[in-house]
Amino acid sequence: MLSTRSRRTRLLVASGATLAVAALLTACTPGTAEPAANSEKPSSNTEPTTVAAGETVTIGFSGPAADHGWLGAINSAAIAAAAEFPDVELIVAEGTNDASLQISQVETFINDKVDAIVLLPTDGAALTDVAIKAMQAGIPVINVDREFSSTFAARTTILGDNYGMGVSAGTYICEQLDGKKDAIVAEIAGIDSLPLTQDRSAGFKDALSDCGLSVNNRVAADFTVQGGEAATSQLLAAAPKIDAIWNHDDDQGIGVMAAINAAGRSEFFMVGGAGSKNAMDAIKAGNTVLQATVIYPATQAADGIAVARLIAQGGAMGDLVTQGVPQRIVLDAPVVTKDNVDQYMSVGFAS
Structure with missing residues (x-):
């Protein structure tokens, strides 16, 4: 009403x-x-x-x-x-x-x-x-x-751009691993039944393949803190060594980080997704495994x-030049790092 x-x-x-x-x-x-x-x-x-x-x-x-x-x-x-x-x-x-x-x-x-x-x-x-x-x-x-x-x-x-998010995350991880062909890459997805999760994973897989890498370990959570913690605990138990992780969602990332801290793991770096203020603060501080996040605009x-x-x-x-408004607008999925985080702070959201 x-x-x-x-x-x-x-x-x-x-x-x-x-x-x-x-x-x-x-x-x-x-x-x-x-x-x-x-x-x-x-x-x-x-x-x-x-x-x-x-x-x-x-x-x-x-x-x-x-x-x-x-x-x-x-x-x-x-x-x-x-x-x-x-x-x-x-x-x-x-x-x-x-x-x-x-x-x-x-x-x-x-x-x-x-x-x-x-x-x-x-x-x-x-x-x-x-x-x-x-x-x-x-x-x-x-x-x-x-x-x-x-x-x-x-x-x-x-x-x-869900597919673009995956591409951005995979491309950034490829750049950071710089030709390390035996690198172990993990993925913490959202809800697997959703097309948006499927698109993100497809983009991630395609970007990694361009530099000769693949997803070695993958779990799916549910975009919640509790789900992120449970799925990450499962992942870490199954993978004794990891070089890089992409977590699809910064909200569930709170639980992801809790599981990582509880396990005392720090041999890898992590890329987040969506662009929360919490994630950007951690990236700027540089004192956790979270090194970057990929924007999924809350605007x-x-x-x-x-x-x-x-x-x-x-x-x-x-x-x-063309008059009117386009029928379809797909927004960008940039990567936020310590080098550019201040430029994106204003669009970060509170988890």
Whole structure:
């Protein structure tokens, strides 16, 4: 259900600290100023971005329950991004992992005749039909992170690069091992049944093969601290020597590190995944086996808000020659190390 209407931002449930978000997209909407050139790297500037106002648009946002650090950051970043636009009225549905409830939320957005919907579905296939219904009602849907099963369900899809995460992690490990052909590489995956985990593992395998390496030991956890600790304990017991580990997720990485410390193991280096603030702090300190992490942007829904605004106002993305907004946007998966960690601290999320 939806709360009573207010002028700017309407929230059903909004919890957690607001994440400072740098505007990654600039508008070329009627009546706006010329957009500034985008920076290639995240800015550490946390001052609000000044955006010239256009016609006020109402955007509905439905995302997951904030039961994971990355998911909490997704929600708070979307809210913070909307607050930077003087012409955006945001309706935030209660975060949920119940597909049926999320379907009803989207149906309410349709009945309210919002101008656009940003949707991170708890289950892409389950939300496909209602997203198509919204599109058929003339409401553009911005699909975030978990894809629908039909191209007709979204005007634009914004994704992190799961395969690219694996490639980035594998490439970094190859560089660090520098031709050591007998190196033992381990992998701590997330939930194996999820396509995103399968994509990450595929990218990792492909990148390692380019330098003559392979995954020698692999376990799967469940993106939780407890699961990370249990899976890592199993891995360390089975592998008396390891040269490098890639852990897919920095939230489960808290448990991974607990298992490593309990086992007293330090002969290897580790690469994390997603880009938590905790991981970045450890990388900067340089006093653990965690040497790097690969970004999986927690700003995807925030970007979705910016894109929804552009589409609803008939705008275009700044600096592109082609008019309009692309149908598919895949975000970068850079590696954060001690050398560049300060550039990414502003987008780190709390585990």
